[in-house]
Amino acid sequence: MTSEPPVRKRDATATKALILDAAAVLFAERGFDRTTVRDIAARAGANQALLFRYFGSKEALFEEVVARGGREQLESTPAAALPAAMIRRLLTGDGQSIAVFLRAAHSDRAAAEVRARLGDDYTRVLATLTDAPDAELRAELVLAWVLGLGLVREVAGAEPLRGADPDEVVRLLAPAVRTLLERAE
Secondary structure, eight states, rough: OOOOOOOOOOOOHHHHHHHHHHHHHHHHHOSSSSSHHHHHHHHOOOOOOHHHHHHHHHHHHHHHHHHHHHHHHHSSSSGHHHHHHHHHHTEEEEEHHHHHHHHHHHSSSHHHHHHHHHHHHHHHHHHOOOSSTHHHHHHHHHHHHHHHHIIIIIOOTTTTTOOOOOHHHHHHHHHHHHHHHHTOO
């Protein structure tokens, strides 16, 4: 009597999530260029063909990894709390998407696409926190501060920022953020 291996139930949603999670980890660790589709599929326990079936390309997968965290944050965070939430997320290690984005920001059109799509969404929401005529510029300046924090912390690994208490960083930056976006918390 031969026993057959258990049949794994097909679950496209779960497989997509596994691929996204594996890609997020590898893109954060290695950057876009040094992460291979084969490595992502292996880490997710999936076939490379499924990766291409669900996402189309490595570039599209990268876009989805970065955009996923940003979309979740935009959907779940009130506009006034968004600047503080962005900083906290970045400093508590939940900012893996930012780490992925920063490591690949020099890469090809995938990073440019994410910058344009997600950056526009953040700018639009943050711009609602001021009545100033240059609201979009103010919103983009706040985004630049946050990305700068990410660059110094995640890529350069500089202390004391790397080990700073997130609430203390938010407390110190809040007055500066409110200078540009007066309705920010």
